[in-house]
Amino acid sequence: MYTISQLARSAGVNVETIRYYERRGLIEQPDRPTEGYRRYPETTLNRIRFIKRAQELGFSLEEITHLMALGESPCEQVQGMAAQKLASVRAKLDDLRRLEIVLNDLLNQCAANPDLAHCPIIESLLPENKKAF
Numbered sequence: 162m163y164t165i166s167q168l169a170r171s172a173g174v175n176v177e178t179i180r181y182y183e184r185r186g187l188i189e190q191p192d193r194p195t196e197g198y199r200r201y202p203e204t205t206l207n208r209i210r211f212i213k214r215a216q217e218l219g220f221s222l223e224e225i226t227h228l229m230a231l232g233e234s235p236c237e238q239v240q241g242m243a244a245q246k247l248a249s250v251r252a253k254l255d256d257l258r259r260l261e262i263v264l265n266d267l268l269n270q271c272a273a274n275p276d277l278a279h280c281p282i283i284e285s286l287l288p289e290n291k292k293a294f
Contacts, residue, residue: 162200162201162202162203163200163201163202163203163205163206164198164199164200164201165179165180165198165199165201168201168205168206168209171206172206172209172210172213173213174209174213179209182209182212185222185226186226187208187212187222187225187226187229188205188208188209189205208229211225211229212225215228218246219246219249219250220246224242224246227242228242267281267282267285268282270282
């Protein structure tokens, strides 16, 4: 059993994170004894670790709530959520690759730019036919 500060330390989060998770319904807040501090069971620590690991994998708290609600559901449902997340990650990677190409091109334009009075990067960000902010 853990006090909230012990739980936070063991989970590698701060106390406010635990309170936030309680407000979001991700973890249960134990009853307060008439004397002393609330005590959190080991299962709460495991749940927080699950939440943090899922966040590291890119799941939002809303998605994590759905994952936890699935609990012992058929693997097919969990796979569906994971497949959606993978599609989202791949789309972001595609966007980042396109951004990499554009930035690389702009940097090459800057390197080849003989006119130090203007910058191709700044000009590319301005609306069409505009020369200043």
